[in-house]
Each structure stands twice: as structure tokens, then as C-alpha cells.
Amino acid sequence: MSYARFSSDDWKSDIYAxxxxxxxxxxxxxxxxxxxxxxxxxxxxxxNIEEYVKQHGAQLDYxxxxxxxxxxxxxxxETFKLSFEDAHAQLLKLRKLGYHVPQRxxxxxxxxxxxxx
Numbered sequence: 001m002s003y004a005r006f007s008s009d010d011w012k013s014d015i016y017a018x019x020x021x022x023x024x025x026x027x028x029x030x031x032x033x034x035x036x037x038x039x040x041x042x043x044x045x046x047x048n049i050e051e052y053v054k055q056h057g058a059q060l061d062y063x064x065x066x067x068x069x070x071x072x073x074x075x076x077x078e079t080f081k082l083s084f085e086d087a088h089a090q091l092l093k094l095r096k097l098g099y100h101v102p103q104r105x106x107x108x109x110x111x112x113x114x115x116x117x
Contacts, residue, residue, distance in 0.1 A: 004105035006030060011037040011059065014071065014099040015091065017109065023116055025087035025109060029094065031077040032068040073097050084113035 002018040003025070011034050020026040038059055044052040070076075074097060080090055088109045095101040 003108045004102045008102045008105070009100065010039045011063070012100045013102050013105075015094065015101055015105070017087065017091070017105055019112075020081060023083060024081050025084060025112075027080040027082065027087060027090060027094075029075050029078050029080075029099065030071055032070050034063060034066045034068055037066070038062055071099075073099060075099075084109055084116055088113055 002016065004013050004015055004017045006013050006016050014030040014033065016028040016030075018026055038055065040052065040055045040059065042048055042051045042055065075094060080087070082090055088106065091101045091106055091109065095106075
């Protein structure tokens with residue numbers, strides 16, 4: 001189960017975090033970013049699925065030729081394997097350093113940490 005992917009938040013996420021077994025979370029920190037990815041403005045569950053597919057296709061087309069910007073923050077390109085509690089703390093540290101960490105990722109990992117106490 002993934003909590004965030006690099007594609008989360010319209011490709012703004014600088015982390016890929018997922019449950020890796022044994023009550024651990026693996027966190028990959030991006031080495032680069034894609035800027036100005038077209039946003040998806042519709043919710044495929046609540047709104048027009050055809051419009052969602054069109055907007056998602058525009059994102060994928062953009063990514064084929066998009067330039068990437070190297071991340072020069074500490075921990076760029078690093079990988080962490082941590083308990084839920086430590087993963088939550090590490091993600092907060094990464095956010096404070098300037099990484100984009102989706103809020104729903106933090107919330108889900110916090111909930112897992114609370115459930116695994």
C-alpha cells in the first residue's frame with residue numbers, strides 16, 4: 001500500500017512512501033522535480049470521468065518532454081526504512097527542509113502509528 005507517490009498532488013510530491021512489511025514504511029526521496037505539470041481539476045469519483053481521463057492524458061503527454069529540476073536539499077535521492085512513528089517524524093523533517101510531502105500521506109502514516117502502539 002502506498003501513502004504517496006511522486007505523481008501525488010499533480011506530480012508535486014517529492015516522496016514515494018509505502019508500507020514495506022514488518023510494520024515498516026519505505027520512503028524514497030526524489031532527486032529531481034518536474035515543474036508546471038498541468039493540474040487535474042475534476043474528481044473522477046464525483047465528477048465527469050471523461051474530463052478526468054482527458055486531463056490525466058495531458059499530464060502524461062507533458063511528462064514525456066518535461067524538463068526536470070535537480071533537488072539540492074539534504075536527503076535528495078535517499079531511501080529510509082522506518083517504523084510508522086519514525087516515518088512520520090522523518091516526513092515532517094523533510095517537509096520542514098522544503099520537500100513537498102502530501103498531507104494525506106502524513107495523516108495516513110500518523111493513523112497507522114497510532115493503531116500500532
